[in-house]
Amino acid sequence: MSTGETKEARRDARNTWLLSAPALIILTLAAAGPLLIMLVYSFLEPGKYGNVVWEFSTGAWVSTVLTRDIFDGTYHLADAHLTIFWRSVKLSLITTIFTFIVGFPTAWFIATRSARARTALLFLITIPFWTNLLIRTFAINQIIRNEGMLNTFLLYLGVIDEPILIIYSDFAVFLGMTYVYLPLMVLPLFAAIDRFDMRLIEAAYDLYASRLQVLRRVILPIVKPGIIAGSILVFIPALGAYVTPRILGGGRNMMIGNFIELQFGQGRNWPLGAALSVLLLMIVAIALMFYVRAANRDAPHG
């Protein structure tokens, strides 16, 4: 290679960097900046009336999972915190699985319609996004609360004598999250199924596969990228959900999001809130790593 060529290559590289610099700076400030602040705050002392005191401390991190006995000073696992973590992970997982079970047939149905019907159906799927999440969640509240539409209707029919207690339970939160996140599962699944070559079904069927085998051995492995994308799009926001557990779960059935908010509000423990936020981020990152690796083990190349 001649020196002229290296010089040219170097100039190209420099230009590339210069051109992308504005975007990179904004990304760094907007994405990494707040995270960095969180990380720093999580190693400080809480102030009396909120905010932080600039003194290094690992107290917040310790108290994410441990509590100190006020009498003898020994440390125990913080059961209340762990319950909240566990509820968050459990509800998010169940929501992800359930949105997949409901979303897959829906996406399949849409992808196999005529071009015109397809556009209309996809349009319908996006309608919930037109209204604010808060309002939609209150609408669900209206339906399932004890004097809500569902109970009133069932009482009127005489199917039940007393209202069914749905609201302010884990189930209510699950129901709300499934409703809110379903489109996020359907859309990537639709995109994957739309690209799927339906002739492969006949090929598999011709080669002695039963209907179930066609689904398990051909369809699911090929639309897997869509399943992964949908699961990520549902699981991550579900894990950090705030509005839904707040309105449908009441005060008792908190998820991590509500717990973090509590620390910055009434709890007046900003470092703990910051530590919990970073912890949430780490849980998500680790979960993602495992999931993607497991899912890619036998995914198609290219």
Place this chain on the structure above:
Amino acid sequence: MPADAVIEARAARKVFRTGQQTVVALNDVSIAIRKGEFFTLLGPSGCGKTTLLRLIAGFETPSSGQILLNGNDITDAPPNLRPVNTVFQSYALFPHLTVRQNVGFGLQMQGVAASEITDKVKRALSLVRLEDLADRKPQQLSGGQQQRVALARALAPSPEVLLLDEPLSALDLKLRKEMQSELKRLQHELGITFIFVTHDQEEALTMSDRIGVMSKGSLLQIGAPREIYNHPVNRFVADFIGETNLIPAEVRNAKATIVRNVSIPVDPASPEGAHTLAVRPEHVRIVPVSGDVPLTAKVGESVYFGTDSHIQLLLADGTEIIARHQNEATGGEVPPPGTEVGVAFAPGAVQVLED
């Protein structure tokens, strides 16, 4: 039922409805395909070849009629319960599986033991000469290689009947010729019944034991290539298979009158009345004008094809005939345009068509 039929269709009819339109894709087709033969379905686009194949494979059920396998009615059996495999025109290879896994798929679904699968896959891959590419994904193969994987995949479970829907149409001419002889070789070696679909008449003539010519959902003629070529039953078959001169004529008493007062002898069993005569260009001879030759024509344009030339001849009433003239090394001359020549037909070459 013919004793040696492996697949039989009895008055198979298929009607598709799309909105208000109904399409009769197959119009009461009856056919018996013999065990171990290379049978070709030949016809223009849209004549129902794929539809017939899909009825045999089980992807569609006939609107009426029956499909039989070895004498048993399988009309309503799903594809996974039929010992019939298909090589799809689009290949339809599984993109998430390697070549080896693709070829082993059918055996795996049948629940064959792993060691046996390994053996059979190896054998199928060596049949199509693809052992070296066994661990690639289909996307990493050329069109011809993918085609052979599709073939190996369909052959591996040792089906009784192999259906091939225009498997060569996506290949270039050279590869196509190669695959044609490859397919013939495989069919000989394995003794499996092949039902092959094409709209290429040359491919059909060179490869088949028997050909079924289709048009607009109906089977017009079934026979060996030679029979179909030399004795087409009607205008459509004569015109579709090879090149043919179609000459209107009046047939009476084993004589066909072509132009005023000129008649030529035809098969006495021929139908009488106004009919069309079919004569292949290679059976048309240009001879010197003489009293023995009643038919004369004016030479028109000629087209040079290398080994032979096609010479246009115009009869007195304007009917156009093409004669094939063998080009010899010594230069058997082509008469110049405008020359008045005599025209003779090889004995037995003139065929009176039903319609």
